[in-house]
Amino acid sequence: MLGQFRLEFGSEAVELCRNGQRMMAFVGLRGRVSRTVLAGTLWPEVSEEHARGSLRTTLWKLPRGEPPLIRCCGDDLVITATVRVDVHTLAETALSLIQECDPPLNGGPTLAMLSGEDLLPGWDEDWVLLERERLRQLRLHALDALAETLTRQGRPALALEAAWASVRSEPLRESAHRAAVSAHLAEGNLAEAVRHYHAFRRLLHEELGVEPSPAFARMLRLRAGTDDARITRG
Incomplete structure (x- = not known):
């Protein structure tokens, strides 16, 4: 995140949509964040229901893999330990x-x-x-x-x-x-x-x-x- 946002797997760049980049950046900086805080921060101008819907959609669009880029722990989202920031x-x-x-x-x-x-x-x-x-x-x-x-x-x-x-x-x-x-x-x-x-x-x-x-x-x-x-x- 120093310079332009980049997500790399090995030597290859992984493409993310704009909301995916924003979500990865926020969770990457915090390490662990509640869904409520994340949705309200990334989509502050819409209702809580709409913001949570946008969050679910953005999570669904993340590249699939094991382990996942972001893990769900109850109401919290956690950046996986294998992601280096x-x-x-x-x-x-x-x-x-x-x-x-x-x-x-x-x-x-x-x-x-x-x-x-x-x-x-x-x-x-x-x-x-x-x-x-x-x-x-x-x-x-x-x-x-x-x-x-x-x-x-x-x-x-x-x-x-x-x-x-x-x-x-x-x-x-x-x-x-x-x-x-x-x-x-x-x-x-x-x-x-x-x-x-x-x-x-x-x-x-x-x-x-x-x-x-x-x-x-x-x-x-x-x-x-x-x-x-x-x-x-x-």
């Missing part, structure tokens, strides 16, 4: 980075996953927009954490790539700029670190009329070992 893989990787449970050994592939495509671009239903924003925030935090981890591992070039991926997604987010400055300092590039700080400072002033946090300037002073004037001069 890329969103869950992304979320697990991001949370692992944020919690520092498993420092990445392959910075490049991890970075590619975190800076990849959005959830279901072009879909504008409320439940998609909410989940897309959740994933966006999760990715941003994970990119910041990845940049800091790579800096600690002595891999500042990849750390900068992670920091810039976060900056491109949200240019006014201070934590991403702090990660970039940390990577510059790890390479001993004080001039680059100070230049980046001042560029961010100007951006904040132009867009929001505010200054970077005192903690940012203090971090730069402490890690660079330079004086206040060098940092705070505009």
